Amino acid sequence: LPLNILSSAVNNQSPDFVSGVAALVGRPSSGKSSLVNALCGAKVSIVSPVPQTTRNAIRGIVSDSRGQIVLLDTPGYHLSEKSINLHMRSLVDGTVSEADALLYLIDSSRMPGDEEEAIARLLAERALPTVVVATKCDLPSRIDAASFCAEHGLTPRAIVETRGLDDPETADRGASGVAAVVDAVLAILPEGPPWYPEEFYTDQDPTFRIAEIVRERAILRTRDEVPHAIYVEVADIEETEREYRARVFLYVERESQKGILVGRGASVVSAIRTESQRILGELFPKPVRLSLQVKVRPKWRHNEALLKKLIR
Numbered sequence: 001l002p003l004n005i006l007s008s009a010v011n012n013q014s015p016d017f018v019s020g021v022a023a024l025v026g027r028p029s030s031g032k033s034s035l036v037n038a039l040c041g042a043k044v045s046i047v048s049p050v051p052q053t054t055r056n057a058i059r060g061i062v063s064d065s066r067g068q069i070v071l072l073d074t075p076g077y078h079l080s081e082k083s084i085n086l087h088m089r090s091l092v093d094g095t096v097s098e099a100d101a102l103l104y105l106i107d108s109s110r111m112p113g114d115e116e117e118a119i120a121r122l123l124a125e126r127a128l129p130t131v132v133v134a135t136k137c138d139l140p141s142r143i144d145a146a147s148f149c150a151e152h153g154l155t156p157r158a159i160v161e162t163r164g165l166d167d168p169e170t171a172d173r174g175a176s177g178v179a180a181v182v183d184a185v186l187a188i189l190p191e192g193p194p195w196y197p198e199e200f201y202t203d204q205d206p207t208f209r210i211a212e213i214v215r216e217r218a219i220l221r222t223r224d225e226v227p228h229a230i231y232v233e234v235a236d237i238e239e240t241e242r243e244y245r246a247r248v249f250l251y252v253e254r255e256s257q258k259g260i261l262v263g264r265g266a267s268v269v270s271a272i273r274t275e276s277q278r279i280l281g282e283l284f285p286k287p288v289r290l291s292l293q294v295k296v297r298p299k300w301r302h303n304e305a306l307l308k309k310l311i312r
């Protein structure tokens, strides 16, 4: 299967080549995963309008002649005492500790609230080299990132605006602000060799990518509490000469949610399957054939052992 980590490095680097980890931090739905995908020029991290879509620290890789940025997408920083949110928040804290630089995303279309204040406090304490990204500048502005940072004792090395990244595939790297984000991050990373071959844009294993694409499609087809109640497990993958075949379970917490996810005459789960296969077909070198089954696992979001496995 593709996309395993290789140890060989890019050789044609300049003497002042930089490399390092840049972690993306921001409240839920601030546009972190959309920015990672735009930076990498590929679908690395799943995106939806539902807050708390990302549950893991997802790596995307950006390389050019000046350096290599290892991006770490993180779950939105959400103030809630539910155990799943505690797990996600501690993942963000851990990710920030590993980073050489931070990308702090401030959604310019939303009023800052307690959550934004809490993130600003956290980042001010860490004092890592930071690029602030004011996202969604195509929408009416409700916050001025520069004065917000000044009020909260943050001294970013740069403030960059991004726009139009709800459609990262068509976004122009210049006009959308994506190229400026790359320039700003390369300017603050330490000198060092590349960690991945130049052509790599992620290090996720195929099993995780399949699970995430299926979860994205399931989130986009459901509403209210259902998206949050879904987790996906790939039971097994088989590779034949022509295709990959994966058996996938979608778990929800209640019978009623299962009914919604399956849909009348299995219409919803069939649509999830078709869409996932189409997207995975573009990501993998061969077609991916899925068999999906919806199952109920009561209160999985309170299962500490499972959360430890899922959120990392």
Ligand SMILES: Nc1nc2c(ncn2[C@@H]2O[C@H](COP(=O)(O)OP(=O)(O)OP(=O)(O)O)[C@@H](O)[C@H]2O)c(=O)[nH]1
Residues within 6 Å of the ligand: 026, 027, 028, 029, 030, 031, 032, 033, 034, 035, 046, 047, 048, 049, 050, 051, 052, 053, 054, 055, 074, 075, 076, 077, 135, 136, 137, 138, 139, 162, 163, 164, 165, 166, 167
């Ligand atoms: N108008 C507009 N919408 C955007 C932009 N960037 C992202 N969005 C939308 O914002 C929503 C959330 O985007 P995500 O990239 O999933 O946000 P996130 O920060 O990763 O969210 P979590 O993983 O839930 O924390 C999606 O509906 C995106 O399409 C932008 O530049 N402009």
Ligand SMILES: [Mg+2]
Residues within 6 Å of the ligand: 032, 033, 034, 045, 046, 047, 053, 054, 073, 074, 075, 076
């Ligand atoms: Mg995300």
